[in-house]
Amino acid sequence: MARVLTPRAEDFPRWYQDLIAKAKLADNGPVRGTMVIRPAGYAIWERMQAEMDARIKAAGAENAYFPLFIPESYLKREAEHVEGFSPELAVVTHGGGKQLAEPVVVRPTSETVIGEFMAKWIDSYRDLPLLLNQWANVVRWELRPRIFLRTSEFLWQEGHTAHATRSDARAYARRILHEAYEDLMVSVLGIPVVVGLKTARERFAGATATYTCEGMMGDGKALQLGTSHELGQNFAKAFDISYSSAEGGREHAWTTSWGTSTRMLGGLIMCHGDDNGLRVPPKLAPVQAYVMVVKDGEGVGEAAAKLRDALRDAGVRVALDDRTDTPFGRRAVDAELRGYPVRVEVGPRDLAAGNAVVVRRTDGSKSPTPVADVVTAVLAALDADQRALHDQALAHRQSRTVEVSTLAEAIEAAATGWARVPWSAVGVQGEAEANGQGVTVRCLLRADGSVPDSEDEPDLVAILARAY
Amino acid sequence: MARVLTPRAEDFPRWYQDLIAKAKLADNGPVRGTMVIRPAGYAIWERMQAEMDARIKAAGAENAYFPLFIPESYLKREAEHVEGFSPELAVVTHGGGKQLAEPVVVRPTSETVIGEFMAKWIDSYRDLPLLLNQWANVVRWELRPRIFLRTSEFLWQEGHTAHATRSDARAYARRILHEAYEDLMVSVLGIPVVVGLKTARERFAGATATYTCEGMMGDGKALQLGTSHELGQNFAKAFDISYSSAEGGREHAWTTSWGTSTRMLGGLIMCHGDDNGLRVPPKLAPVQAYVMVVKDGEGVGEAAAKLRDALRDAGVRVALDDRTDTPFGRRAVDAELRGYPVRVEVGPRDLAAGNAVVVRRTDGSKSPTPVADVVTAVLAALDADQRALHDQALAHRQSRTVEVSTLAEAIEAAATGWARVPWSAVGVQGEAEANGQGVTVRCLLRADGSVPDSEDEPDLVAILARAY
Structure with missing residues (x-):
């Protein structure tokens, strides 16, 4: 591609x-x-x-x-x-x-x-x-x-x-x-x-x-x-x-x-977002399921329209793409770009076997699925992917966050992610120094993760990072 | 009052x-x-x-x-x-x-x-x-x-x-x-x-x-x-x-x-609106039913709260007013001003007889209603009053609209309402003359009431009025 x-x-x-x-x-x-x-x-x-x-x-x-x-x-x-x-x-x-x-x-x-x-x-x-x-x-x-x-x-x-x-x-x-x-x-x-x-x-x-x-x-x-x-x-x-x-x-x-x-x-x-485009959490996606006619063939358009209707009846926000005069590859790339959570691809070959292909944007998985089971599969995917996106983002944050004890280490760590450092090791002076190098104190937390009333509380943790 | x-x-x-x-x-x-x-x-x-x-x-x-x-x-x-x-x-x-x-x-x-x-x-x-x-x-x-x-x-x-x-x-x-x-x-x-x-x-x-x-x-x-x-x-x-x-x-x-x-x-x-305040059509009203505790008394507050809950469960947008430290009259005047479509007044005397009073903003009617029938009465009132407000406005418009045949008559009629006059009796010159007296051509219609494509169509009717 x-x-x-x-x-x-x-x-x-x-x-x-x-x-x-x-x-x-x-x-x-x-x-x-x-x-x-x-x-x-x-x-x-x-x-x-x-x-x-x-x-x-x-x-x-x-x-x-x-x-x-x-x-x-x-x-x-x-x-x-x-x-x-x-x-x-x-x-x-x-x-x-x-x-x-x-x-x-x-x-x-x-x-x-x-x-x-x-x-x-x-x-x-x-x-x-x-x-x-x-x-x-x-x-x-x-x-x-x-x-x-x-x-x-x-x-x-x-x-x-x-x-x-x-x-x-x-x-x-x-x-x-x-x-x-x-x-x-x-x-x-x-x-x-x-x-x-x-x-x-x-x-x-x-x-x-x-x-x-x-x-x-x-x-x-x-x-x-x-x-x-x-x-x-x-x-x-x-x-x-x-x-x-x-x-x-x-x-x-x-x-x-x-x-x-x-x-x-x-x-x-x-x-x-990933290198193929947007990924939109299902709860926010204007189109949650994108039903695509892969190419024309006997009964393909009708099967796709029926799936669209069945998904709509199940409460899914759905759109039908039957623009078979545009190459399928181009349409699929576009659907990835726009981040529709689930694609349902309906083509003559799969349909002959009674299947449509359910493609999940979150992990790229493609599952040939009996037509009668598509609605259930889409609902399950939407439910799982709302959580999956959050969990991936959390894993990413954890992998890019380090615990350090000095300002110098924190500034270094901020080159690639977040640093957690005792606020007492930073202070007002250290904050100004970090700022000079493009690193800011994003916020202060208590040791248990709760939100402090004042920056003067003891034992606070500062999160330092580069920021937008 | x-x-x-x-x-x-x-x-x-x-x-x-x-x-x-x-x-x-x-x-x-x-x-x-x-x-x-x-x-x-x-x-x-x-x-x-x-x-x-x-x-x-x-x-x-x-x-x-x-x-x-x-x-x-x-x-x-x-x-x-x-x-x-x-x-x-x-x-x-x-x-x-x-x-x-x-x-x-x-x-x-x-x-x-x-x-x-x-x-x-x-x-x-x-x-x-x-x-x-x-x-x-x-x-x-x-x-x-x-x-x-x-x-x-x-x-x-x-x-x-x-x-x-x-x-x-x-x-x-x-x-x-x-x-x-x-x-x-x-x-x-x-x-x-x-x-x-x-x-x-x-x-x-x-x-x-x-x-x-x-x-x-x-x-x-x-x-x-x-x-x-x-x-x-x-x-x-x-x-x-x-x-x-x-x-x-x-x-x-x-x-x-x-x-x-x-x-x-x-x-x-x-x-x-009328001389007592706003009247809001039920479909637009943020509060459709306003349940008021008239004054404190045995079981009054509880009965009012139950009615509030029952109305809410029936899909009515409802608010409860139990501010009995403010005089009832003042609260009722305020409710009229704000145009809540229906008031449900719950007081000790009516409640002793098993009733609450359903007051309709549209016509001011006050109906003592068995507590068990209040939800049904409110739903019927909301339904009827959406139409009633429209029909009153239509009757008002019809009573204030006159059919005339000359520009002079139309300008005179516009002192109190709308004039319907043949556009051929007005024309561009007549429109300028009317404008000089604070009257404008609001729009042009066909004889059957439909919307013309152009002001050059024959037999158009002009509506002349003063306007905001």
Whole structure:
């Protein structure tokens, strides 16, 4: 078979770009750093959205929508926030044919404008917690854009909540972290993320604590797939989000924010893709079973259509490919590229023996299967492959993660994967040194793998890696 | 009961603003003309989206996402398009801390950028039709903003398709018009829209034909709720969207576009709302049945919770209000405002007689109902009220529509409702005259009510009205 993609081992970034183009997932937009998400990519994103939205609603948050345009002055009210985002802002200076009195920024995130409205809507402790989420586009001007991973515009959900106490805020930021983000990434995306606390250096601009989900990609680098932040009272003070307590006093609220984005599409590709193309976990696959007429022959088209119908009736998302005027090899290569979990190949020779061939994308296995058993075989394959992709990714992560005890060893290990090293052997100084060599502290964990409250806890483990 | 809203008859626009504020549907955003859609409003929008999305997919279109930012030069390629949109553009001049070499506009609609990519993706007739849709925000600077109806930023879906022939393009523009838009508006929103052809004066900038769905609001004015456009080969020529035909030649494609937006929320309010607040058709209502504990008493809370559970098990979207520390009257007024289709009031006195009271928002009827029969009664009410709201709106439209034969009569009739008048009695001159008096031609119909191909057909009927 002719080589379709640059092999990963030869040039991983090139493989990634090739795959996105050839599987028709996305294109670069005309304005630098923007992207067009094509139907094949968007259909995967829609399923991620639906799964995430259900989890967010189960955690009690309600969807709303806040404006794209934010007065420049809002950004300036929280000092760390404006410092963090200023270099990335897109600014509208003209509207309706006139220069604007005050320039407006295109939202890079919505803490500020949502803070303004939380202040209006919250009066007493009875109004708390206030749990909001929005699905929106945001803009952060990117100097080194990479499709899905760092784009000047991306799609995301951003949650924003206000609570009466610090401990309520912390509990909710962590609830979303585990019940929405970690659960979605592990059980739907099939990415075995490590969940931990960011160091002060890596924190969100304006946060008092940032929690993260980190996944290992096929080349051993890390990708941050979602973050949840405690904002303390920073935004509550800047926007006067306050409430009258049951005891009668006036208190500032404690707020959180949390987000996941189209970056998850990049993570999915880089975690599960192989040299033949994409591999999509069955729960996310827009087409789970791809029924192909290998070539024309007696009863072949009819048998394929019947299998399509039977699979559909069994609840499988299925498509029929009977374009026999296109060479079968080309169509099969294309199906591999697009990562359909299962192919069902129906050809005259196999059919004469009463069989169709069930081909699994995950392991490439090809099983001649009696036509009457195809539905059962496909259902079993979809079920097994959702787990198999996760387990392969976990094995890969374990094989590329080493336990070390010094900063120098950790930096060396990060050339090919992740290093686990005592945080006490790194510290703020060591972190700066690692950064200088392109290695970052991805997160901090307790020895038992749980998420610490603070980087000052004793006996923490730091994960160091190169990252996207 | 104290007056909650300005009555419609006294000041309809004020009633509309009051209702939106008091039912917590939306707020004005900080940048002029923008809006915040609050959870109560957004939950209705989400159901509209889901219903529309299913219809668009059933018509074969696939979702994708194109960038928010469009190079200014793109807008200029189609002469009528740029002329139509220039006064409404928001322009980004700075990004990433620097002045941009070429300013970019925030999309007012996406014909241009999607045209650019259609040209890349379409090669042969086999690539046609190309059927795309996107859910997105767009920006059109508004000098006289009104929440949901005309806002500087709004949410919408915009479909964009390319076809091999003019007749294919026309058939698809009309398929969406009827199967997606008209069907959703009539059967889900309960708004009996009139579907017709726009005059040349009212056409979309760059279209060769614009079809529209027009609804009558509570004050007799018209609201355009959705439009579908044939774009001829205008954009295909401007962006070189061409294909090699089966015969081997190179041909320009024929394109369409079509959109519906958060404006539908405004239409829903103004069509069905009454002096007590919103009335939401059951199919769209986030809460269909609102179970209220009237006041505490033996077994009342338990009975209410059991009814909540029984309704939920029957597939009803239900909420329980047991906030007996808030006066019942205030809660009931609030439930009316929010337009929950059915209330189930559970109080000690009725419960002692084995009853709960089923209150229907549509007609205000209150029926003491044996507790065991409540689920059946609620299901029947939801079913009946979906139709009842539509039928009331239809009766209202019919009572406010008059058949006239001259332009003068039509303009006079438009003071209180719609006029149906022969298009031959209006014409281009008459249309300009009507416009001068604040009356517009909403659409043209054939005598049998069907949608004409051209305004030059004989015996067309024009609908004249004041409009939002």
